[in-house]
Amino acid sequence: MSRYRPPRAKGSCYITPEGERRLREEVRELWKVERPKVTASVHEAAKNGDRSENGDYIYGKRRLREIDSRVRFLTKRLEELTVVNDIPANQNKVFFGAWVTLEDDDGSEYEYRIVGPDEFDLSQNKLSMDSPLARAMLGKLLEDEVKVTTPKGETVYYVTAIRYGSSAVD
Secondary structure (H helix, E strand, O other), X not given: OOOOOOOOOOOOOEEOHHHHHHHHHHHHHHHHHHHHHHHHXXXXXXXXXXXXXXXXXXXXXXXXXXXXXXXXHHHHHHHHOEEOOOOOOOXXXXXXXXXXXXXXXXXXXXXXXXXOOOOOEHHHOEEEOOOHHHHHHOOOEOOOEEEEEEOOEEEEEEEEEEEEOOEEXX
């Protein structure tokens, strides 16, 4: 059995200014704060003799590899990202960065922000623009119907509000 895994499909290369700040802060935190602490603990563990049975040394080296890998990934990703901070001229249409309020047939309302794949977080109602729901919403106007195919069948939503930043269109 082979260990080869095909590379993941790259996500869209757009990000909000808040998302870029968060990624840059993560790189800074890993490189300037966490890595020096782990390096110091590995240095101390290396002084204790036999490294093959030294758990602090082994796990410290593993953590250093994880930190270096994540910093390398984030640095390369930040180079290829495009920060989108312009508000579109037509604010009645759903574009990247919009807060969109949807209503289903039962009258339940859901609000999502369309963001890049590097910053999506469903606990904060941030949807990746590559997700099926966000792709269905992009380009829709106020009061348009949004159809999404789910495992349970087709779900229909209606766009009830669109806002960018602090402005709202209801």
